[in-house]
Each structure stands twice: as C-alpha cells, then as structure tokens.
Amino acid sequence: MRTLARLLVMVLLTGMAAAVSVPSTAAPATFAHPGVLVSRGQLDFVRAQVNANAQPWRAAYDQMLASSYASLSRTPHPRAIVECGSFSNPNFGCTDERQDAIAAYTDALVWYITRDSRYAAKAIALMDAWSATITDHTNSNAPLQSAWAGSVWPRAAEIIRYTYSSWPNAGRFATMLRNVYLPEVRNGNTNANGNWELTMMEASLAISVFLEDRAAYDAAIAKFRARVPAFIYLTTDGACPRGPAGSSIDTCAEIITYWHGQSTFMDGLSQETCRDFTHTGYGLSSISHVAETARIQGQDLYTELRDRLRHALGLHARYELNAPPSSLCGGTITRGLGPTTEVGFNALNFRLGIGMSNTQTYTETRRPQGTNGLFVAWETLTHARNPN
Template sequence: MKSSNEQSTGISRRTFLYSLGALALSGCNGEISPAATTMTRTTSRASTSSVTLARVANGATDIATSGAFVHPGLLHTQADFERMAQKVAGQASPWYEGWQKLIANGHTRLSWSPRPQVEVDRGGSGAQNYPVLYNDIAAAYACALYWKVTGDTAYADKAVQIMNAWSSTLQRLGGDSNVDLAAGIYGYEFANAGEIMRSYAGWAAGDFAAFQSMMLNVFYPINVDFLNRHNNTDVTHYWANWDLCNMASIMAIGVLCDDHTLFDQAVNYFIDGAGNGAIAQAVYYLHPGYLGQWQETGRDQGHNTLGIALGGAICEMAWNQGVDLYGYDNNRFLAGAEYVAKANLVQTDGTYLTVPYATYSNVDVTQADFSTASQGTVRPCWALVYNHYVNRKGLAAPWSTRFALAIQPEGGGGDYGTTSGGYDQLGYGTLTCTRDAAAPIAAPSGLTAFASAGQVMLSWWGVANGISYSVKRASSSGGAYTTIASGIGDPLTYTDSPSAGTWYYVVSAQTASGESADSSEAVAVTVVQPHTYLKFDETSGASAADATGNGHAGALVGGATHVAGRVGNAVSLDGSSGYVSLPNSVVADLSDFTIAAWVFWNGGNAWARIFDFGAGTGRYLFLTPKNSTGVMRFAITTNGGHGERGINANVALPTGQWAHVAVTLSGTVATLYLNGTVIGGANDVVFAPWRVGPTAQNWIGRSQYAADPYFNGSIDEFRIYRCAMSADQITALAQGT
C-alpha cells in the first residue's frame, strides 16, 4: 500500500529518488569549531513560510511533499511498535535481548525527575549544562518506548512529565558555536520522543502544542540559521556532522509540527545542499566496489561513525514519510556505511581491515591519510543500516551486517559513554529496528561501468543471499554475453581490459539455490567517440546544433552572436554577459574524456572561462585562459576550490589570434595542450566528470563564480569526446587533419 504522501502526489517519491541514482557510465581509456565564539541565539520565529533555506539547487530536482504526514512517523511507525510488542511478548531473539537493554538502562525509571533549564549552554566560557538536557531526552525517549511496547501508561505519564517540564521552561540555547550541535542533536532526539507520545490521550492538546512551539521557536531557528550561514565561514569549514544533525532536527520538527516546508528543506539539503553534510559531500569519494569514503575519514573514526548514525536517522525518518534517501544516488549512503563499518570493525586478532583512501582537502586542512584515531568506536547505529538494506530491501551489506551482529543488542543513552556516542543518538536499535528478513532481490543491482585508461571498472550491489558473483560481457546490447570472471566476493568490483570498442556488461549472483537473474546492463566505451560537437556554423538564431546527433545542442545567451570563425562561423562572446549554455548534466556520463576547441581570446582579467560545467562553486570542471599567476589552468573538483585537482600550464592563452586548446583525462592523468603541444599535465586527477554529479550550469564562456569575468572573444569547433585522445590525435585535430 502506498503512504498517504505517495497517494497525494500520484507518484512514489521513493521510486523517483532511486531513479535519480545509478547511471550506466560510459567513457574510456566533541566537536569544537576553530572559530568558536560565545553567543546566545535568537528564539524568535514569525512563521514557517517566512523562513527560507538558502540552497544550491544546480542539477538536482527539488522534492516537494504534500498531504498528511504519517504519525507516528519519525524513527518509528505504529507498525514498528506493533512488531516490537509482539516480539518482546514472545521473548523472540534478538528483540527480547534489546528489550532487556532498555529496561536495564537507568533512564527507564519512573522515579526519574526532570531538570528543565531556562537556558541550555554548550560551549563558551560559561557553565556547560547541556548534559541535563540530553539525559532528560534519553529518559523521555526510553519511557516512551516502554509505554509503546507494554501499554503501561505510568511510563507514558513519565515521558509527558519530562516534555512538559521542558516546554514550559526552556527559552533559549546558548554558548559558542557548539550551540549548533546542541540544537541539531538534541533537537532531532527530542522531536522523536514527542512524535512517539503525540497519540497518548494523557498528553493534553495544549501541552503538546507547547512542546511543538518549543521545538519550532527554540531549536529550529538555530538549525536553519546554521545551514544558511555556517556562522559566516567558508562552507567547507564545518565537518559533515554539523550539517547532518541540523538537517535531522529540521526534518524531525517538520513531521512533529506537520510542516512540509521544514521537512522539504531537510530532504533537499540532503540531496544537494552546499555543505559537507549533503550526501554528495558526506560520501566524499566512491572507491571501486562502492566503498564510499566518508568526509571525516581523515579526521578520526569517532566522528566518522557519528556520520553514519546521523545519516541513518535522516534516511529512516524520510523513508517513513515515503521519501527514499536511503536509495538516493544508487544507495550512496550505504556506500558510506559500508566503508565506515569495514574500517572500524575489529577482527578476532584485534586488528582492523584496511580501506582505500583519497586525499581530502577543505578550507582548513589537507588530509592525505586515513586516520586511525578512535578506530573501533562502537555506536548504536548499525542495526538500522543492516535492517533497512538487508532485511527490508534484500540487498547485500556485508560490513554493516557484521558490525550490527557483532554489537547486538544495541543499548541506548549512556550505555556507550559520552565519548563514544552514548547521547549523540537514541540507540536501542536491536529492539526498534530489527525486522524479519524480506526475500532477497532477484538480481544484483546498481551496476556501473566506467572506462579508465583503457580499462573498464565495474561495481555493483549484491543480493542478500549472494555467495559469489559472475561478470558477463557482450559486444552488442542485450548479448549474447560471455562470462569473463566468476567467484567474485568482497569487494563487488571487477576491472576488465577489453580491446578498444563499446562493451556491454551484466552481473549475476551465485546463491545456495543456484544462479540469479542478470543485473541490468551497463555500457562502457574504450575507444575515442564523439560526445558533443558544436560547430557554431549557424548564421542567426540563439541555438547551436550538436553535430553528433546526441542532442547536446547549445543555447546562445546574454547577447552571444554568430561571427566568422576559424572554420565557417563561430560564437562571439562579449566579455560582459554573453555565453553558451549546454544541457543539464551534459558530461555526467563521462569518465575519461577529451575536450577541444578553437579559441580567439581578446584578453582581459584572470579567471574567465573557456568552459565551466558544474553545479555551483562546490562541484565543477573548467578551463581558464589565464589564472591569477598568468597561465592557463584546468581543474575539476567535488569540494570547491580547496579540493581542486588540475593543471597549471606553462603559458597563458595567446590573445588576438586563433589558438587550438585541448584537455584530456586518462585514468588519473590529465594533459593540457595548446596548438597541439603539451603545456602541462598532472597524474593525481582522481575526479572524473561523472563524479561531479548532476549539473545545471554547463557553460561555454561563463564561470560558476559570479565574480569571475565572462570570456571576451570567439569560440569555434567545440568538441567533447569519450576517452582521451593520444598526443598524435590532438596534433591532428589542431592541424585540421
């Protein structure tokens, strides 16, 4: 049955979001902010609709929900509570062991006395009284669970007493910038306790309204202000968890208060927000086999595991309202969870497995290595991840599964100590999240294939009952396929070395009952192949045809005109407003590539663009005729200017003449050419266009950065190819042969 939200929109948002995921890629060959300052935040809030959240929506599709919310519908639904009650009554394992953890916890006491405060401070030079708040939240949540499992209203009354005490007393949150963590972590936790209790007849309507008002007026303004401004710092300054906890709070408050504006803010920031907590930045780099390097991996593992706890809470709360963030971008969150689980699961000999690592940079640091600090941190978050992907969806999640089973039954508040996340998440996942296994999916899913230096890198998601996997290849779509590898276990990746051409792949699983069906097909191209070709030979109008027939036509914008070119006509750009716009995500299916054009530059200030394809100032690839040091530069990044990988050439683009420029990427090797001659190169360009993700600002002659100048001159014969051309091929292109 569809949720009420799915019925109201006529389409399953879960299905829609998952469809934004995997592309069949083709190509080729205690947190303290360093800027902490003492502050007390305003608690005034006029109305939900008057508060907007600044977002970068360049390439993603906004989610706009409507209709009635599911209640209870945050971390737990009524169906979840009914399952818990049934399993506990039957003393079924492991639910019953999880129940024992709950009733043994000191927060589940009818003698608990709340200690509400007018102001709660975290950080700064004053008294640090925030533990009073998180202990009372842990008690309210534990008692609420007790009531839902047993029906004992004495525990319901205790939970209500705690929440009423705070809603009638708390007026503000303060401290230094760490107040943002308090508002985020304790905001989403407190809202979850309130959501459980909202149906209790013993909670007076006026008291529930007062609780909603506290969440809206004390917690939410800090949450939304942080995501909007990041305390006026560079957007990469704050680690992923700062964004994640504030997203979680906004989402939870939105459901608690039946406010779609808030809920949608959180969902859409998770999808394409500018900060490090948005999923594309949180899972910083996808390694083969879908091991997704988490953004805090080079910092320490205590905070890295917290990211999984917070990200999982966001995904589950969204799922219970019909939005599949778990599956978004080909299960990108699962990729992050599997990476973190594998890196932190202690082996029988006391050691840890190694995981691949890509250097990470932000405005403050460059981290070249995996951090072993706090490695092995245990947080009560793995039951949720394991049960969603394996027992609810039928996917394989081997490392999250091993971690969940190794630490069950998961406890709750205080069971793990404050340093290992005892109060950063609510816990009790063995009781609340464990579910009977669903049927495994029929075939491996999410298969991607991208070419890298002539090889093809394949990754896929396995089936829950998979033992091993086979890779099959064909020279035409639909087969016939030939098995080229079998017996593949962990990680689920394979590197093929085919001859130059276009190749089609599927994967099947070997299970105890035999071979599964084949996965969906993925295609990879290992030969130079035209992708986009704008001749600009039109004599009028505002469009530039794509001669490849691939539908990548350009649109002339801002006064761009046609003039005589190097070959036929060209597009003339005036340096003030003119540029050419290409279709959304035009290079999202590229790995190795060649981009080439004839360029006539009239000169001007640094940082004009020959081309710039991106989603704002966080994710892009560009070529400039002159950077601040006076030379041509190509760069590509998924983390803004601080994370750029690229080439500084040895010369600037000459002015007042036609020049042929080209840039290629083969594996991690990028090369920049001028008039057929190499003028620069780099061998550490680990980003390819597909890693940049969805883009809606794909421009010739204009920069992602508003302060950069527009290109002044003409551009002709703009070409994109799959695969990296050889030096001889570039020379031939420059010579027109």
C-alpha cells in the first residue's frame, strides 16, 4: 500500500513537472527570413498601406522619413571600443552606436517600402562601418548597451540580406554579432532590474535568428520564459511575486525591496513600476518583441504570456493617463511609458481579439509612435493593425 502511494505521488509530481517545464528545443527546423520583429508578410502589408496613403501608416512613414535616422547624408561613427557607464556616463560611442543601428533599420524599412536602392546602400554602409571596426563593449552598461544595439542591428540585417540583391560583407556582420554582441547578452543578468535581462534576451534571440543558431535561440527562449513571471505579477502567483530564476532574491522581504518598495501587489504590476514607467516600458517592449519574433519563427509565446502582458500594458497605460491609487507606489509614480505599446497591443487586441480599453486609448492617441532612441522604433508603421 505504501509502495502504491509512493508511486502515485511520483506520477503526480512527474505530471506537475511536465505541466510547467520548458521545452528543451524551441528553434524552428527552418528559420523564416526576414524574421526579426517584422516578417515579409508584415512588410508587404505596410508597403501596401503606405502606397495607398492609408492611415495611420502614411503618417508614421512620413514621420520616419523626416527623421534624421533616414538621412542619406548620415555619416557612420563606429568605434573599436564602445564604453558606456551607468546611464551612459561616460558615453564613448554609446549614442553613436544606438543611433547608427536605428538608422540602418530605418533605411532598411524605407528601402523595402520604396524600393529606392539608395536606402539599402546606406543601411549596408552603416552596418559595414561597424562590422569593420567594433571589437568590444566596456564599463558597467556594456551588457545593456550591447542589448539595445544588438536588438536593432539584426532587424536591419534581416531585411537587407533577404530582400536586397547584394551585401558582400554580410558574413563579416554575422561575425560581429557572434563575437562582439552575443557574448555580452546571452547569459543575462539575474540581479539587475528586469528590463536588462529581457532586453538581453531580445538581442540574443534576434542575433540567433540572423545567425540561424538554434542553440542560442533555445537558450534565449528558456531564459526569457523564466524571466517574464519575475517581471510581471499576477495574483495567481501567490502573495508575493516570483524572484528572478537563478538569483538570490527569494524571500518576500527581498522581493519587496527588489520591487522598489511596493508591498501591495495587483495584476499587471511590474518589478519596475515604482521605479518609473520608462524602464517598465523597456521591459514590456522587449517582452512583446521576443514574442513577436518567436511568432514569426513559428512558436506561440503569446498564449502563455497574454494574461501577464495584457494586464501589464493595461495597468501602465491606465496610470499613464490617470492618477494612481495610494496603493500603487504610495500614490506617486514617474510616468514616461513611451512608444512601447504597439506590438503587444496589435498581437493581443487586433489579432487575438482581447479587449484592452486603456491600452487602446493610450496607443491610438499617441500615434504615430516613433522611437525612444534606444531600441524601439517606428512601431505604428510596422505593427498598427497589422494582420500578418
């Protein structure tokens, strides 16, 4: 009898483990290209809307084209060593690197929409300049800087490599991603604020798609899926949020400190909500970006993330627009969510049909959403009501 009972317990535990386990293999057998944040189908949809002067895409395109990022006279500013301290102080190449990456992505988008080869050539010139020069990132913000730029470079590279006729130095660019960026981001950072590791996994995933590196893809997805529940709280998690997997932050008292002193937890609360909405927006944006890239590669993460993501977008959109209750950060918040809602809103509301009134109001009243100058760029153009 005791043996039977033991056997039943083992079966139950095995079943529970199976229910929460992360598949060891997530990478597709064949990678889709372009396949980082935007797919060919999405790009074709955007191109058709812009050429038809349909809104909000035309206004978003005009905003992008008028920006300095789309300038054909832009001169790249590569550095062998990019040194970035906390809050980019010192700033030796930090801003230049991020802006050149966004410019390359901007030019790639303009190329695809217009078929004006000057923009493809400019994107290539920017990518080639950096791949011929950079060897390392240093100082305390090196992982985060690598993540910001490493999230954007592959978006540009995917579009150019798979839709333009010639890029002789594409192999050298791939080597740059593998040797300079991936080592800085692939292991994450469990004790930092959550936006760090989420953005690092976004970069790891984007790079793995361009490199068609299945091992890097699987590692990024596994780390990402463990991190999201430690960044966004649901009441089903229990009395306290989860600590980051692999960290020493595991008691309720430690978690409250890590969550910037917030001790009242509600659906959609983020680990960085009471720090400020700007850094929270970075994390929510990376969550949406990872889920979108995975979707393009044939993997559905939105189903498991949708409750956390919809509540988080809704909570922060609501209090970006309205005064918070005293239970949230003592009634005092630092706003600045930024242009970070389009991808998640499109996926959950437009594609899946989930009602998101606060997120909808915030998103639609701020269109066209532009760029935050770090790793978010032109998402009204690429993801507003995009069915593909």
